[in-house]
Amino acid sequence: MRHASILAPILGALWAYIGCVTVAVVMSFSTGEAFRPGFLVTLAFGAALGFIALQVRRPAVLVPVVAVVSFLLSALGFGALVIGDGVSTGAEIVAAILMGVTIGAGLALILAELPSGAINRHEAEDAIIRFLTGFGYIFFTAIVLIPFYVMVMTSLKSQSALLQNPLDFSLDFSKGSDLFRSYFELFGQFNFGSYLWTSFVVSVLTVLITLAFSIPGAYAVARLRFQGRAAFSRSILLIYMVPMIVLALPIYIAFSITGLRNTLIGIVLIYPVTTIPVALYMLQGYFRGLPAEVEEAGLMDGLNRLQVIWKITLPLALPALASVSLYVFMIAWNEFLLAFMLLDDPSKFTLTRGVAMLNSSEIPREHLMAGAVIATVPVMALFLGLERFMTKGLTAGSVKG
Amino acid sequence: MSATEPSATPPTGRGALQKREARLAWGLLFPTLAIVSLVVILPLLAIFWISFKPVGLADLRPTVPVVRESVRGSGDDLRLEFRVRNTSQEKVIDGVTLTDTLPLDLVVTEVPEPCTLTAGNLFCDFGTLESGFNERLVLPLDFDGDEDALEELLEGSEPVMTGTADNVLTNTEFTLENFARVFDGDEFWEVLWVTLFYTVFGTIGALVMGLFAAMLLNKSFRGQGILRGLYLFPYVAPVIAVAFTWVTLFDPFSGSANALLIQMGVTEETINFFGQRPLALIMVTVFEIWRYFPLSFLFILARMQSIDSDMYEAADMDGASPFQKFWYLSLPMLVGILSVLFLLRFIWTFNKFDDIFLLTGGNAGTRTLTVNVYEQAFAISNIGAGAAVAVVIFFCLILFAAFFFKFISREEGL
Numbered sequence: 001m002r003h004a005s006i007l008a009p010i011l012g013a014l015w016a017y018i019g020c021v022t023v024a025v026v027m028s029f030s031t032g033e034a035f036r037p038g039f040l041v042t043l044a045f046g047a048a049l050g051f052i053a054l055q056v057r058r059p060a061v062l063v064p065v066v067a068v069v070s071f072l073l074s075a076l077g078f079g080a081l082v083i084g085d086g087v088s089t090g091a092e093i094v095a096a097i098l099m100g101v102t103i104g105a106g107l108a109l110i111l112a113e114l115p116s117g118a119i120n121r122h123e124a125e126d127a128i129i130r131f132l133t134g135f136g137y138i139f140f141t142a143i144v145l146i147p148f149y150v151m152v153m154t155s156l157k158s159q160s161a162l163l164q165n166p167l168d169f170s171l172d173f174s175k176g177s178d179l180f181r182s183y184f185e186l187f188g189q190f191n192f193g194s195y196l197w198t199s200f201v202v203s204v205l206t207v208l209i210t211l212a213f214s215i216p217g218a219y220a221v222a223r224l225r226f227q228g229r230a231a232f233s234r235s236i237l238l239i240y241m242v243p244m245i246v247l248a249l250p251i252y253i254a255f256s257i258t259g260l261r262n263t264l265i266g267i268v269l270i271y272p273v274t275t276i277p278v279a280l281y282m283l284q285g286y287f288r289g290l291p292a293e294v295e296e297a298g299l300m301d302g303l304n305r306l307q308v309i310w311k312i313t314l315p316l317a318l319p320a321l322a323s324v325s326l327y328v329f330m331i332a333w334n335e336f337l338l339a340f341m342l343l344d345d346p347s348k349f350t351l352t353r354g355v356a357m358l359n360s361s362e363i364p365r366e367h368l369m370a371g372a373v374i375a376t377v378p379v380m381a382l383f384l385g386l387e388r389f390m391t392k393g394l395t396a397g398s399v400k401g
Numbered sequence: 402m403s404a405t406e407p408s409a410t411p412p413t414g415r416g417a418l419q420k421r422e423a424r425l426a427w428g429l430l431f432p433t434l435a436i437v438s439l440v441v442i443l444p445l446l447a448i449f450w451i452s453f454k455p456v457g458l459a460d461l462r463p464t465v466p467v468v469r470e471s472v473r474g475s476g477d478d479l480r481l482e483f484r485v486r487n488t489s490q491e492k493v494i495d496g497v498t499l500t501d502t503l504p505l506d507l508v509v510t511e512v513p514e515p516c517t518l519t520a521g522n523l524f525c526d527f528g529t530l531e532s533g534f535n536e537r538l539v540l541p542l543d544f545d546g547d548e549d550a551l552e553e554l555l556e557g558s559e560p561v562m563t564g565t566a567d568n569v570l571t572n573t574e575f576t577l578e579n580f581a582r583v584f585d586g587d588e589f590w591e592v593l594w595v596t597l598f599y600t601v602f603g604t605i606g607a608l609v610m611g612l613f614a615a616m617l618l619n620k621s622f623r624g625q626g627i628l629r630g631l632y633l634f635p636y637v638a639p640v641i642a643v644a645f646t647w648v649t650l651f652d653p654f655s656g657s658a659n660a661l662l663i664q665m666g667v668t669e670e671t672i673n674f675f676g677q678r679p680l681a682l683i684m685v686t687v688f689e690i691w692r693y694f695p696l697s698f699l700f701i702l703a704r705m706q707s708i709d710s711d712m713y714e715a716a717d718m719d720g721a722s723p724f725q726k727f728w729y730l731s732l733p734m735l736v737g738i739l740s741v742l743f744l745l746r747f748i749w750t751f752n753k754f755d756d757i758f759l760l761t762g763g764n765a766g767t768r769t770l771t772v773n774v775y776e777q778a779f780a781i782s783n784i785g786a787g788a789a790v791a792v793v794i795f796f797c798l799i800l801f802a803a804f805f806f807k808f809i810s811r812e813e814g815l
Contacts, residue, residue: 021665028661036665125723136617137628143691144634150657151646159655166652166660213436216429226423232430238802239441243752245771246791249778250444250451256461273440276433305425334639336755352641365649372642383637387630 004054004116007124011131012050012107013043019103020080022138027095029149032168034084035095042080045073049107054116059108067100106134148376155182155370162365182370190367191346192354192374199333199351200378202267206332207325209272210279214324217276218283219309223292233284240277244337252341262345270338275328282327286320287313323389326382333379351375445795451788453575458782464489464566466497466530470559472552479542481509483560485527487534497527497564499538504554508543523560530564579789583777596751596769599686603750606690608742611697612735616727618698619705629702636695644759647688651675681765685757689750697742704738705731744808748801752794770794 020037027035053062074083074092081095110130114123153169154162156179161168171179186192220226221233251270252261260266290313298308314321339353349357355371469484483501487494503509505521512518516525516538525538544551583589618629635643651658651674659671674684708731716726754771757763763772770790778787 024665025661028664029657034664122720122722129723133617136613140614140617140632141628144631147643147646147650148634148638150650151642154646154649163655166655166657167664169657213433217433220426220429224422224426224429225419226426229426234806239437241748241752241798241802241805242441242445243754243771243794243798245752245754245774246448246794247441247444249774249784249787249791250447251440253447253451253461253784254444270440273436276437280433330637334641336639336641336759352639355639355641355645359645365655368645369649372639372645376638376642379637379639380634383633384630387626 002119002121002124004114004119005051007119007127008054008111008114009047009050011110011127012048012053013046015107015110015131015134016046016049016080016103017042018135018138019099019106022102022142023081023095023098025142026098027091028167029146029169031087031091032165032170033087033091035087036082036084038079038082041073041078045069045080046103049103050111053107053111054114057108057112059105062104062108063100064104065100066104067096070099070103071096102138110134151369151372151376155366155373156180157366159364159366182364182366183374186367186370186374190354190358190371191349192351192371194347195349195351195354196374196378198264198349199375202264202271202350203329203332205268206271206275207328209268210275210328211321211325213272213276214279214283215314215321216309218280218287219313221280222284222287223295224305236277236281240281244274248337248341251338255342261342262348264348266342267339267350270342271332271335274335274338275331278331279324279328282324283317283320286317290316319389322386326386326389329382330379333375448788448791448795451785452579452792453577454785454788455574455576455578456784456788458779458784460568461784464492464494464568466494466499466527466562466564468499468560468562470501470555472548472555475548479544479548481540481542481555483525483538483540485530485534485536485538485562487530487532489566490533492532492566494530494564494566495528497530497562499523499525499527499560499562501560502558504557507551507554510541510543512540513538527564576785579783579785582783582786583773583789583793591766592768592770592773595682595767596771598682599689599753599757599767599769600747600750602686603689603693603753604743604746606686607693607746607750608697608739610690610694611699611701611742612739614694614698615701615705618702632698633695635692640692640755641759643692644688644756648675648760651684675761676765678766681761681767685760685767688756688760689753692756693746693750697746700738700742701735704735708734740808744801744805748798748805751797751801770797 017037017039020042024035024037027033049062049066052065056062070080071092073079074081074096081099083092083095110127112130114127149169153171156171157169173179177184221229221236255261255266260269294316295308295312298312299305303311334352335350336352336356339350340356343349343353346354346357352375355368355375358368358371464487467486467488471482471484472479473482474480481503483499485497485499499516501523503518503521503523507521509518512523515527516523518524523540614632618625618632650656653659653671653673653676656671656674658674659668662668662672663670672680675681712730713726716730721729752771753769754775757767757769757772758775761767763769763776768776771794774787774790774794776787777790778784
């Protein structure tokens, strides 16, 4: 391992295999045609490449060389990348270029700072870490993206087409707006417009009620001195740990008896209670971090405590309020268990309950996936638009699962 | 002057200001306390109560007498009928009465037992209705007007029935059978084992993955923000959307994962990922790891970015290699956050219900304690047994929480 001409081929072989698998998966998922990595050939190819890359480290040279060699090898049927019959030449060329970029450029980066000849431990580990980093990016991006890609693409394809070839996610754009048929049907026949609205109203109300309860509570815990403060602070966390399913059972019974089941009022009553402890916990942490001097100055100037909260603390805490609101909105929007147990009447479904309804053998898969997309897009848009607040909220809300 | 000289020691006890502050604090906390005790403490007490009771799903519908009023026949044979039923097949209803107001000008030729008719007020006292009681009260009428109008006239007042039945939720009948059923033999141990496997491996897996992801992103480069946002996707998306996507992706017939594995030559025939033991349990654990690694990654990254870089520079000067720096410098700095995350995630994974319920419904050897609550209460319709499982969960939770506070309060000062 302490010699570059040993380490480089090893890393080259491993990297070539990773790159080859990546290209095969990407090509299969986008064209539906047969691509797979050959095992031994790829390793040998990569080892040779690692050796060459030690001499020539420039990506501008490595990328075209790998692309051309890999194209020729595939065409001859040895294949680092084994390509099945009937794959169009265009796809083969794209695959070769991808191979060139991932394997060639990747290896150039991995071996960039590795000197030829004998190397010390530091240099060897640096190269290994670069290799692991490259692998990490590919791995994490793949595991996150593939499910979402499948979700969106399945919603645009027909079930019979997918049964024929489950890998073929290519879209037939000649169908025009017919591509979005399952979405039209969900909004037209399955009432998803109303579910979307219900979910929105319920989530917004949950946020408002949660804030109304948790702001005073959090302030009291953070700022005021009273007996039992520490115990209270702990019991918030404790309540936060009670599993919802344990509470859902008695709530179901109580709602059945009082007739609150199947009403949105019942849902709006119960959602905030699941979020108040989290919000209180997050907010009190933030309030503690605010300088007490500003509030004391307000008290000296003749404001009472409530006025201090309203006029000084809250404006200062706006970013925290935004984080908490977003986080609570996300919890309420994604909530499934209570909606599932308490709502049976399709006219009162929230979005998650509506999607659960689509999970039946009589309804084609693309409808289910379209429902999943409809449920995901708003919360994702909100998240991407306000990511900074959101990550802050998530970090502060730590414990909630 | 000397009489009012302030004492050198601070006042002891609680002064007026302090009392006022405490009052305000409790005032501000009151709404939260009230609603939390209503929706958390009360249900928790209820669950203890129910776990000792023989309650089924059907018992939630109250047992009440039912009556339907109708006009039958025509001409001379015209009659008013009340059909009285006890819909319960098991329980008797006590003190059953029926009252209805009939139009005053209606001539009833015969009033059946056990009714009386005074000035248009019909009153019947049935006493006790046996279970499954179903009989007609027939009141022959003498009427020669428009029969449709008569029906409308009678609909003007609905018959009212009263009666009380024994309610299993409130009576004093207790049983230990629910617990006997829960702890019954092999099933309980299997559920416990599945729960432990899922919790331990789900927690550790998510932590390790989160640690790797955090190390990847703990450097600034172009696109770092995008990747960080992307890696949070699994956690932010609704569980129902991602769970059904996984089910679709790993479907044995039309799933892309199987097609891909076959094409790559990894397997010969399709694998039923969520349908066979022990693969289903591994798959739900993998799902748990996939969905929650973003959370650990976020925390670990935040902690990593607050580590002072001087330390690493000093280590560089001393010639430490990258792995040594990670092992001897970074990891010890992260032990605190890792242990907090471990305990919290452990508790939360233990509590998790939605994920498994949506992926497998608790089949194929994936029934954890929380899924068992639902399974007992709703699938088998035995609310009492479900509550008993919930009580077991609650005691596990108390155990974890005690451990958590003992350990974490030192760690994070919560």
